[in-house]
Amino acid sequence: MVSTPRFRPFSPAWNAALIGVIVSxxxxxxxxxxxxxxxTVGAGMMIFGAFIAGAVAAVRSTDPDAAGLRAGFLGGVLELVIFAVTTGTTAAWPLSRVAFFAFAAGAVLCLASLFGLGCGRVGGWVVRAVASRWNPTASTS
Incomplete structure (x- = not known):
């Protein structure tokens, strides 16, 4: 019997991150x-979305750090989009301002991702700790 291959548009970590961001x-x-x-919405995604993504990933036996990192990245992207829209960016910016914005955007995305990684790790830890209380044979690592 030949089985048809399953197409998964996103990895399990991205699925957990998207669920965490939407639920947050x-x-x-x-x-x-x-x-x-x-x-702000982006900061909430970095904190609550990454925490929920880490919890969902731990329940689904996926890496909560990866899910939190991706949720933090999504929150950072949303914050940058909101900033760019609300500050009235124009095409007449001098090159130095564009270069600074590109550098700052990269720093924001890196920091948002790391913050999300930490919150995702905490979310995964909380779910594992609660699961070990309910089921003494559950792993707490």
Whole structure:
């Protein structure tokens, strides 16, 4: 019997990251309702989205660090897009401003990804710790 190959458009880490980012949107909305909240959607994706992505990845036996890194990257990309749209970027920027924006964008994406990696690791750790409490034979590593 010949089986047809399965086509997977995204890797399991990207699937967990996308689930984490989408599920974090209502959480970000609630956080923005709090008094004196200065939270942004991209920052919420880096924190809550990466945490949820790490938790989802741990449940699915995928690397939570990779899922958190990707969710942090998505949050950083969204923040850069929002910044570029709201600051009124024009084609008449001098070359020095374009070079600075490109350098700053690279730094933001690197830092957002690392922040997401940390939050994803914490999310995976929390799920494993809770699972080990419910099931003593579960792995806590």
């Amino acid at each position: 949107l209502p959480v970000i909305t609630v956080v923005n309702w709090l008094p004196e909240s200065e939270s």
